[in-house]
Amino acid sequence: MEEKNEVQTISDSADIINLVIARLKTIPPNVELSVGNKGSFSIDELIEMVRKQDDIGKKMIEMQMAYLRSLGKLPTQELQNAPAAN
Amino acid sequence: MLLLLTRPRYDTPTHYLFYWAGLFIDEAKKNGVKIIDLDKGKAKKKKLHSYLAKQPIDTVILNGHGNQKAVAGEDNEIILSTGDGTELLKNKTIFVRACDAGAILGKEIMQQGAKGFIGYVQPFIFPSDKDSFNKPLEDELAAPVLECSNQVGTSLIKGKSVSEAHKDSLDKYTKAIDKYSSSEATNSFLLPILLWNMTSQVCYQP
Numbered sequence: 001m002e003e004k005n006e007v008q009t010i011s012d013s014a015d016i017i018n019l020v021i022a023r024l025k026t027i028p029p030n031v032e033l034s035v036g037n038k039g040s041f042s043i044d045e046l047i048e049m050v051r052k053q054d055d056i057g058k059k060m061i062e063m064q065m066a067y068l069r070s071l072g073k074l075p076t077q078e079l080q081n082a083p084a085a086n
Numbered sequence: 087m088l089l090l091l092t093r094p095r096y097d098t099p100t101h102y103l104f105y106w107a108g109l110f111i112d113e114a115k116k117n118g119v120k121i122i123d124l125d126k127g128k129a130k131k132k133k134l135h136s137y138l139a140k141q142p143i144d145t146v147i148l149n150g151h152g153n154q155k156a157v158a159g160e161d162n163e164i165i166l167s168t169g170d171g172t173e174l175l176k177n178k179t180i181f182v183r184a185c186d187a188g189a190i191l192g193k194e195i196m197q198q199g200a201k202g203f204i205g206y207v208q209p210f211i212f213p214s215d216k217d218s219f220n221k222p223l224e225d226e227l228a229a230p231v232l233e234c235s236n237q238v239g240t241s242l243i244k245g246k247s248v249s250e251a252h253k254d255s256l257d258k259y260t261k262a263i264d265k266y267s268s269s270e271a272t273n274s275f276l277l278p279i280l281l282w283n284m285t286s287q288v289c290y291q292p
Binding site: 023026027028030031032033034035036037038039040059063064066067070 | 097098099102151152153158162184185186208209210211212213214215216217227275277278279281282285
């Protein structure tokens with residue numbers, strides 16, 4: 001049972017990493033991101049950091065997932081604010 | 087009003103912040119605000135502490151690298167940190183545009199009697215166009231993020247309170263997010279970055 005849970009977690013984590021990498025790949029190659037006190041990085045460098053899950057890679061994952069989660073909230077808010085149907 | 091500004095410039099992020107914070111100088115002149123501009127090599131701890139101790143400064147805007155407990159000046163020299171200089175910010179309004187400094191440093195600044203603090207509790211992240219390095223103010227990818235962040239300083243220079251300046255900035259982020267969310271918008275990759283900085287920005291008041 002424990003083993004199954006572990007496998008599930010790894011699978012979820014890999015899916016998230018692939019999702020974040022896919023999103024980063026949509027950014028034009030002329031773009032660099034300045035990330036705090038770590039410096040500026042090309043998209044290819046950021047993708048590599050996400051793969052390695054280093055500190056910057058983890059922040060990229062956190063940033064993209066926060067945005068995707070915010071999208072999930074939108075329909076609920078819209079429904080809450082929608083006028084009642086007659 | 088007397089405003090003190092630090093603008094180190096020694097790598098790509100500080101190069102951009104140097105120019106974008108330079109817009110505060112024009113805004114200060116327009117609003118009759120006197121300014122002490124600690125740019126490049128002047129953004130050093132000794133100078134900052136000396137000015138804070140001797141001049142009747144009302145508002146402080148620090149730009150540079152940071153962490154939860156400190157802010158850096160030129161060449162990454164720590165110019166303000168927990169237990170070292172926060173007492174000099176008593177009765178002053180502070181905006182720290184540096185990573186993470188809102189987490190611990192900002193709280194200590196408030197405990198030392200500051201009027202208000204705005205900063206970030208996560209890394210401040212912004213995009214730039216490699217081809218615009220020599221014209222940071224014309225960089226159309228950096229502008230949406232840095233305009234929203236600059237709004238804090240602009241509103242403070244206009245005499246607004248920290249809560250008003252914070253709200254003005256968040257309103258600007260909301261408008262930018264709406265703009266880049268539209269189906270016709272290009273550069274929608276800016277959306278996670280805008281949301282990240284918006285939700286990382288904190289405002290503390292007594």
